[in-house]
Amino acid sequence: MTSMVTQQTYGADPARDTRTFQVRTYGCQMNVHDSERLAGLLEAAGYRRADDGADADVVVFNTCAVRENADNKLYGNLSHLAPRKQSDPRMQIAVGGCLAQKDRDAVLKKAPWVDVVFGTHNIGSLPALLERARHNRVAQVEIAEALREFPSALPASRESSYAAWVSISVGCNNTCTFCIVPSLRGKEVDRRPTDVLAEVRSLVEQGVLEVTLLGQNVNAYGVSFADGDQPRDRGAFAKLLRACGDIDGLERLRFTSPHPAEFTDDVIEAMADTPNVCPTLHMPLQSGSDRILRAMRRSYRADRFLGIIDRVRAAIPHAAITTDLIVGFPGETEADFQATLDVVAAARFASAFTFQYSKRPGTPAAELDDQIPKSVVSERYQRLIALQEKISLDENEAQVGRTVEVLVATGEGRKDASTARLSGRARDGRLVHFAPDDLREQIRPGDILTTTVTGAAPHHLIADAGVLSHRRTRAGDAHAAGQRPRTGVGLGMPGIGAPAPAEPAAPGCGL
């Protein structure tokens, strides 16, 4: 799953009568979506987003345990806040997400000025924990081992008026040896299709045009329903795609992440048959060496992977296929690495998220003896990047002359101000920087337009020949009005099993 660092900065309330908050997000799309829930919960509890650049009364760190040095970065950031915390006792700091789940009480030992530590299954408790910490003047730690309530039942304040994440499952039943997710997010729990569809419809009714279905392994969807009355169904994901295809107003449907071992032809058929499913697929390869895939405990082999790619391209011509790759997994030989280069050359990915393997404490691979020296990993990494950049450029150059439909986005074009372009995503997920010409004032984020590709770079397309058509959308209206979609409240989404009794938070730990 893609990693990134996102900072939602919410500025201060000058009157200081309403407490303000800021959520700092590290890691994957799951965390980005969890942060929308954290923001929704805090708003529902009466907090207000602080303005950009201002100090917030409550700073929430939604952490990631996947990337190298994630803990050093977290504790460094917490140290930066220590002087503020000392001078402003009203201020509170909360740490949640995967690192909190992993480090638990250790967070308070290393940073005793933190007020709240909450686990990946305890998002819903954040407002109560903040309140309790303030009232009792003692830090609160709440880490549950398993999910009690599907997080989509929580209020969420969405970041975008036009594109939204919708969780279909949480957790993962696989045991990839490099991955910390199963131990931190738990076993897979699938959400009922009726609940997923209700959330998608609610978002579309609020103007959202694009939905990305989210799960650690979406192809396993249907085998771990939380609701005992919902029968297991191995075809559930394909059916879900088709059902989303029937939602009027949902123009673009994406999903992430699939797993090559469980990716079945019924999903390819559903993708091809359902017009609003976008012609794109993010299919994590990780390694092209069968020996390394075995060591990673990834149960597919390179041949199967390439077979899936072929069948997707046969059914969905021009599908943009992207991937994740890990270089330097323990024991990787030059021949293993060459096998990865060979599969990358054959698969012709539109783009790839490439990672240099680093030990992640708590994973089986971290215990392996034959770790690869950093210099070797980084030399292989450079060769892989060079190959993939060339393929990405070739594939993007093949788009020149094509007409693309662009969903106009905000925050996608760092150079837009200097180039006088605007930016958005094509249906296949490619980033397009386009010249709006005299429509600049009319085009809003969330609107849809068509344009012709005139140039290419490895990571984006250029469209400088002008806009062929422009459609103002409800999403564009909502963006212009500063309206954010909300979900999780009043949708009647049940929790998992019986509601858990209110549980006292653990007494102040480590202080």
Ligand code: SF4
């Ligand atoms: S499929 Fe593997 S890499 Fe992905 S979340 Fe599950 S264990 Fe981690």
